[in-house]
Amino acid sequence: xxxxxxxxxxxxxxxxxxxxxxxxxxxxxxxxxxxxxxxxxxxxxxxxxxxxxxxxxxxxxxxxxxxxxxxxxxxxxxxxxxxxxxxxxxxxxxxxxxxxxxxxxxxxxxxxxxxxxxxxxxxxxxxxxxxxxxxxxxxxxxxxxxxxxxxxxxxxxxxxxxxxxxxxxxxxxxxxxxxxxxxxxxxxxxxxxxxxxxxxxxxxxxxxxxxxxxxxxxxxxxxxxxxxxxxxxxxxxxxxx
Amino acid sequence: xxxxxxxxxxxxxxxxxxxxxxxxxxxxxxxxxxxxxxxxxxxxxxxxxxxxxxxxxxxxxxxxxxxxxxxxxxxxxxxxxxxxxxxxxxxxxxxxxxxxxxxxxxxxxxxxxxxxxxxxxxxxxxxxxxxxxxxxxxxxxxxxxxxxxxxxxxxxxxxxxxxxxxxxxxxxxxxxxxxxxxxxxxxxxxxxxxxxxxxxxxxxxxxxxxxxxxxxxxxxxxxxxxxxxxxxxxxxxxxxx
DNA sequence: ACAAGTATACTTGTATACAAGTTATTATAA
DNA sequence: TTATAATAACTTGTATACAAGTATACTTGT
Numbered sequence: 387x388x389x390x391x392x393x394x395x396x397x398x399x400x401x402x403x404x405x406x407x408x409x410x411x412x413x414x415x416x417x418x419x420x421x422x423x424x425x426x427x428x429x430x431x432x433x434x435x436x437x438x439x440x441x442x443x444x445x446x447x448x449x450x451x452x453x454x455x456x457x458x459x460x461x462x463x464x465x466x467x468x469x470x471x472x473x474x475x476x477x478x479x480x481x482x483x484x485x486x487x488x489x490x491x492x493x494x495x496x497x498x499x500x501x502x503x504x505x506x507x508x509x510x511x512x513x514x515x516x517x518x519x520x521x522x523x524x525x526x527x528x529x530x531x532x533x534x535x536x537x538x539x540x541x542x543x544x545x546x547x548x549x550x551x552x553x554x555x556x557x558x559x560x561x562x563x564x565x566x567x568x569x570x571x572x573x574x575x576x577x578x579x580x581x582x583x584x585x586x587x588x589x590x591x592x593x594x595x596x597x598x599x600x601x602x603x604x605x606x607x608x609x610x611x612x613x614x615x616x617x618x619x620x621x622x623x624x625x626x627x
Numbered sequence: 628x629x630x631x632x633x634x635x636x637x638x639x640x641x642x643x644x645x646x647x648x649x650x651x652x653x654x655x656x657x658x659x660x661x662x663x664x665x666x667x668x669x670x671x672x673x674x675x676x677x678x679x680x681x682x683x684x685x686x687x688x689x690x691x692x693x694x695x696x697x698x699x700x701x702x703x704x705x706x707x708x709x710x711x712x713x714x715x716x717x718x719x720x721x722x723x724x725x726x727x728x729x730x731x732x733x734x735x736x737x738x739x740x741x742x743x744x745x746x747x748x749x750x751x752x753x754x755x756x757x758x759x760x761x762x763x764x765x766x767x768x769x770x771x772x773x774x775x776x777x778x779x780x781x782x783x784x785x786x787x788x789x790x791x792x793x794x795x796x797x798x799x800x801x802x803x804x805x806x807x808x809x810x811x812x813x814x815x816x817x818x819x820x821x822x823x824x825x826x827x828x829x830x831x832x833x834x835x836x837x838x839x840x841x842x843x844x845x846x847x848x849x850x851x852x853x854x855x856x857x858x859x860x861x862x863x864x865x866x867x868x
Numbered sequence: 869a870c871a872a873g874t875a876t877a878c879t880t881g882t883a884t885a886c887a888a889g890t891t892a893t894t895a896t897a898a
Numbered sequence: 899t900t901a902t903a904a905t906a907a908c909t910t911g912t913a914t915a916c917a918a919g920t921a922t923a924c925t926t927g928t
Contacts, residue, residue, distance in 0.1 A: 402881065428910080438883040443910090447685075451692060453784050460890070460909055474781040477726075485722055540715040543694050544785055643911065669880080679913040684880090701879055701920070 392417060393554075394519045403437055404444030409550070411445055415454050415466055416554045422466030426455065452551050467551070475552060480597055482544055483529065486536040491588045498535045499586045502528060506578055513571050518560040521571075525560075526553050528578060532585070573599075633658060634795075635760045644678055645685030650791070652686055656695050656707055657795045663707030667696065693792050708792070716793060721838060723785055724770065727777040732829045739776045740827045743769060747819055754812050759801040762812075766801075767794050769819060773826070814840075 392413035398406050411431075414420045431442045446462050449455045453471075455462045467475075490498070505528045512521035526549065533545045563570050577599050584593035633654035639647050652672075655661040672683045687703050690696045694712075696703045708716075731739070746769045753762035767790065774786050804811050818840050825834035 404881085427908090429908085439910095440882050440884090444688075444881095447688065451784075451788075453780055457910095471780055474779055477779070478781045478785070481722060481726055485718075538715055538718070539694055539712055540719045540789070543692075543788065544719070547692075547784065547788060548781070645911085668878090670878085680880095681912050681914090685911095698880095 392419070393557075397523070402441065402444070404441035404448070407431075407435055407437070407441055408445035408448040411449060412452070412454065412550055412554050413558070415449070415464055416551065417558050418466070420464055420466075422464050422468075425458075425461035425463045427461050448550075452547065454551065467555070472555065475548060475555070478544065478548060479529070479552070482533065482541050483597060484594070485541060486533050486538070487585070487590070487593050489536040489538065490532070490585060491590070495535070495585055495588070498531070499582060501531055502582045502585070505531060506575075506582060509578065510575065513575070516564055518564040519557065521564075522553065522557045522560045525556055525574075525578075528581075532581075633660070634798075638764070643682065643685070645682035645689070648672075648676055648678070648682055649686035649689040652690060653693070653695065653791055653795050654799070656690070656705055657792065658799050659707070661705055661707075663705050663709075666699075666702035666704045668702050689791075693788065695792065708796070713796065716789060716796070719785065719789060720770070720793070723774065723782050724838060725835070726782060727774050727779070728826070728831070728834050730777040730779065731773070731826060732831070736776070736826055736829070739772070740823060742772055743823045743826070746772060747816075747823060750819065751816065754816070757805055759805040760798065762805075763794065763798045763801045766797055766815075766819075773822075 391410065393406075393409040398409065401409070411420070411426075415422075420426075426446070428439050428442050428446065431445075432439045435442070446455065446457060450457045450462070454466060455464050465471075505524050508524045509521055509528070512518075512524055530545065530549065533542060577596055580592060580596040580599070583589070584596055632651065634647075634650040639650065642650070652661070652667075656663075661667075667687070669680050669683050669687065672686075673680045676683070687696065687698060691698045691703070695707060696705050746765050750762055750765045750769070753759075753765055771786065771790065774783060818837055821833060821837040821840075824830070825837055
């Protein structure tokens with residue numbers, strides 16, 4: 387039953403078993419393959435993944451700190467991501483990226499802009515070659531690069547807590563869009579271009595505008611996610627008895 | 628060597644061994660008793676606390692997620708808290724409390740105000756009876772109560788990541804102030820009163836003002852901390868060989 | 869005296885074992 | 899049939915064991 391592998395294996399090069407399992411479980415939870423409300427047993431998970439309880443416990447601790455499961459007396463109960471929580475995640479992204487922008491406005495951003503342009507090119511290539519995973523990777527990297535540029539360890543800490551869930555969300559959404567709504571990417575690309583421009587010119591209004599457009603994209607992401615959840619749960623309905 | 632117990636034991640009623648050790652190590656690191664730059668060995672810690680490596684590993688994972696240590700190949704290297712990082716923590720507090728205030732402005736806060744008034748009274752009693760630990764507890768609870776009222780799970784997640792370090796910081800600072808700068812508390816109390824008033828009247832300007840006064844208090848906290856660090860490190864200079 | 873290679877004493881990550889406690893089920897009694 | 903008590907099958911948390919890898923120190927040869 388450990389066969390699915392929703393999370394790209396090549397991104398796990400130097401991850402420990404516990405980390406790998408956390409990545410995989412996260413994808414299964416966010417995709418809806420593991421339903422919200424169900425409880426996970428350490429022993430069952432250990433058997434399913436053919437490992438001992440140690441890495442399973444590591445994984446559950448990670449997922450617990452990300453708010454997608456809750457560690458209770460008996461078993462870890464899956465909270466999953468409701469629409470409200472997805473919006474909350476983007477609240478936080480908006481919050482920290484706005485903060486970061488204020489910091490960037492005071493420093494030299496030429497290096498950052500160059501780096502973002504590179505990532506932007508990568509995103510275009512990923513679209514050209516129909517690679518949703520690569521596109522997601524670059525998309526996440528784009529925002530992480532901006533946040534790192536602010537050189538603020540506690541803002542980076544928040545990002546690090548948010549990143550895995552965000553990444554999974556984007557990954558699932560993009561895989562769906564590459565199949566169905568291919569022309570969405572024009573808008574997404576345009577939006578990132580605007581973002582770079584805002585940082586380059588330190589134009590606060592433009593940055594807020596592009597951030598909010600990005601936020602509006604969430605609605606699409608959410609819809610995609612629900613569709614993919616439905617799709618998946620139809621296939622694995624009977625698996626958790 | 629497990630004897631110090633900087634963290635109040637009565638706050639640890641239902642905590643696991645790993646949690647307890649995390650609380651204790653956190654206090655030792657933030658107080659400067661464990662110096663920044665030193666490396667911690669799981670085996671040594673296990674021996675010092677007379678437990679196995681399992682809870683030690685749990686504790687180190689927790690401290691790592693709080694950015695006060697870094698898990699490397701060989702040993703966990705202590706980052707500690709520089710003045711820059713303390714300011715960053717307050718950046719984040721400012722950020723999330725401002726966000727929360729905007730949310731509170733749209734809902735009924737009468738229950739919240741009542742609760743905050745109760746905590747405020749508790750703080751006054753704690754001062755009256757010279758109890759820095761109790762005062763710290765209520766101070767942290769005050770802000771947590773405000774944040775919880777916003778009913779935003781991901782903002783709460785950020786708070787939960789920040790809280791232990793904040794709590795330790797406040798605890799150490801308050802213990803010092805009760806010895807030396809006793810009249811500081813008039814100002815701190817006044818400030819919290821202003822905060823309640825701001826929430827009650829939904830006066831954004833007043834809230835920002837009191838938040839910034841609170842922020843200015845940080846400077847005092849930092850100075851206290853440095854003094855307490857110096858104090859402690861003089862006493863335990865030779866202990867980590 | 870110094871360079872290079874080997875050996876030893878660390879390190880982390882995972883597996884397994886055990887203790888204590890909780891839930892559910894089954895058996896027994898009314 | 900129903901209520902209660904006892905047992906069995908879970909659960910988590912901690913301890914211990916083992917494997918694989920890394921840095922330090924030591925030995926050996928020149």
